[in-house]
Amino acid sequence: MSDTDASVPVTVYTREDCALCDAARETIEETAAGLDVAIDLEMVDVDEDPELADEYGERVPYVLVDGHPAFKYEVDERELRLKLLAAS
Numbered sequence: 001m002s003d004t005d006a007s008v009p010v011t012v013y014t015r016e017d018c019a020l021c022d023a024a025r026e027t028i029e030e031t032a033a034g035l036d037v038a039i040d041l042e043m044v045d046v047d048e049d050p051e052l053a054d055e056y057g058e059r060v061p062y063v064l065v066d067g068h069p070a071f072k073y074e075v076d077e078r079e080l081r082l083k084l085l086a087a088s
Contacts, residue, residue: 007038008087013062015047020073024061027075035081037088 010028014021025043032039046052046060056062063071066087070080 006088007040008032008066008084009040009042009064010066011042011044011064013044013046013052013056013060015045015060018060021061024063024071024075027077028063028080031077031080032084035084035088037084039084 010032012021012024012028014025021043025041028039028041044052046056059072061071061073061075062069063075065080065083068083070083
């Protein structure tokens with residue numbers, strides 16, 4: 001990794017008791033670790049913000065990688081790998 005020690009911001013819009021959200025987080029953490037790419041993972045519970053709940057509602061997990069929409073419902077490990085490498 002470079003000396004800048006920059007991590008890739010990854011945001012996951014989630015909600016409580018969301019099995020797909022748990023699976024997405026696991027995939028993101030394992031993929032980043034396997035690539036040796038540092039990530040700044042932020043889990044955002046949409047139910048804590050009425051605007052987010054309106055926007056995302058049942059469409060979780062919704063994943064942003066480096067500020068860009070990347071995945072909805074399921075995280076594709078191969079595609080995630082490419083996105084993390086491109087952003088790192």
